[in-house]
Amino acid sequence: MSEDRPATLTQLAADQVVKTYRRGAAPAVAGIDLEIGPDTALGIVGESGSGKSTLARMLAGLETPTSGRVLLDGEPVVNLLRSRTGRSDLRRAVQYVAQDTSSSFDPRRTLRDSVRLPLLRLLRLDRAAADARVDEVLTSLEIAPALADRLPRNVSGGQRQRFAIARALVVSPRVLICDEVVSALDVSVQGAVLNHLRRHTVATGCGLVFVSHGLPATAFISSHLLVVQGGRAVEHGTVEEVVGSPRHDYTRTLLAAHSGPGLRAAS
Numbered sequence: 001m002s003e004d005r006p007a008t009l010t011q012l013a014a015d016q017v018v019k020t021y022r023r024g025a026a027p028a029v030a031g032i033d034l035e036i037g038p039d040t041a042l043g044i045v046g047e048s049g050s051g052k053s054t055l056a057r058m059l060a061g062l063e064t065p066t067s068g069r070v071l072l073d074g075e076p077v078v079n080l081l082r083s084r085t086g087r088s089d090l091r092r093a094v095q096y097v098a099q100d101t102s103s104s105f106d107p108r109r110t111l112r113d114s115v116r117l118p119l120l121r122l123l124r125l126d127r128a129a130a131d132a133r134v135d136e137v138l139t140s141l142e143i144a145p146a147l148a149d150r151l152p153r154n155v156s157g158g159q160r161q162r163f164a165i166a167r168a169l170v171v172s173p174r175v176l177i178c179d180e181v182v183s184a185l186d187v188s189v190q191g192a193v194l195n196h197l198r199r200h201t202v203a204t205g206c207g208l209v210f211v212s213h214g215l216p217a218t219a220f221i222s223s224h225l226l227v228v229q230g231g232r233a234v235e236h237g238t239v240e241e242v243v244g245s246p247r248h249d250y251t252r253t254l255l256a257a258h259s260g261p262g263l264r265a266a267s
């Protein structure tokens with residue numbers, strides 16, 4: 001890991017993480033280092049099967065590395081996962097939103113109930129304080145309050161995705177991990193969700209990991225880009241560096257495939 005950044009600014013780090021799902025199989029992630037600070041919005045791009053989701057899930061503590069370590073404030077995440085307090089600390093600090101929200105909500109609870117739940121369970125807020133916080137986050141994400149009283153099956157996929165983001169943000173995580181959260185949305189909704197995410201992370205200093213096939217969306221929202229191929233980081237730098245002067249052929253291929261008006265660095 002780089003030595004030029006004060007350790008206190010690194011919230012979440014991967015230290016040579018490897019994930020091999022089956023003995024003898026090629027690793028899905030083959031030794032990646034990264035650091036996420038409060039000012040970092042790291043976009044992870046690469047083709048299908050390159051290991052992006054595996055890396056994101058390891059960062060969230062949802063997948064255990066075969067070797068290497070994920071560290072939250074310097075503490076190995078595997079240690080945190082051993083105790084209830086540690087798991088709770090990890091969930092407060094790091095939230096993960098997946099692409100497929102169809103099964104991530106309890107079908108019998110209203111969306112408001114689901115968004116409120118982490119406040120009751122993780123932050124131990126009372127019901128009134130939790131409701132006030134839910135309203136605050138729904139408003140910031142421009143979600144119509146009436147939608148929150150519906151069951152998950154009674155809203156669109158795009159609306160459910162916004163509720164999944166609200167449920168992650170409600171506990172004010174220090175790092176938000178978004179795994180292909182806009183890929184299934186139509187273009188106009190994609191833009192709105194990206195704008196909300198960008199505004200929120202910039203305003204609150206929440207670190208962001210944004211996994212996507214889509215280079216334009218990723219470049220828009222990110223301060224840094226990690227380009228992965230076959231489980232390895234082939235390029236890692238600021239958006240300006242990677243988009244402006246790519247050093248690897250694979251990055252140049254990705255950029256050529258996505259050249260167009262939407263591809264620009266986040267300011």
Ligand SMILES: Nc1ncnc2c1ncn2[C@@H]1O[C@H](COP(=O)(O)OP(=O)(O)OP(=O)(O)O)[C@@H](O)[C@H]1O
Nearest residue numbers: 021022028046047048049050051052053054055213
């Ligand atoms: N639970 C699992 N068990 C076995 N192999 C897996 C598992 N999850 C992922 N893999 C394999 O690991 C490799 C990387 O998959 P991963 O989903 O991390 O890639 P990705 O870049 O996120 O792909 P996509 O963009 O298609 O989601 C692939 O070869 C995949 O088949």
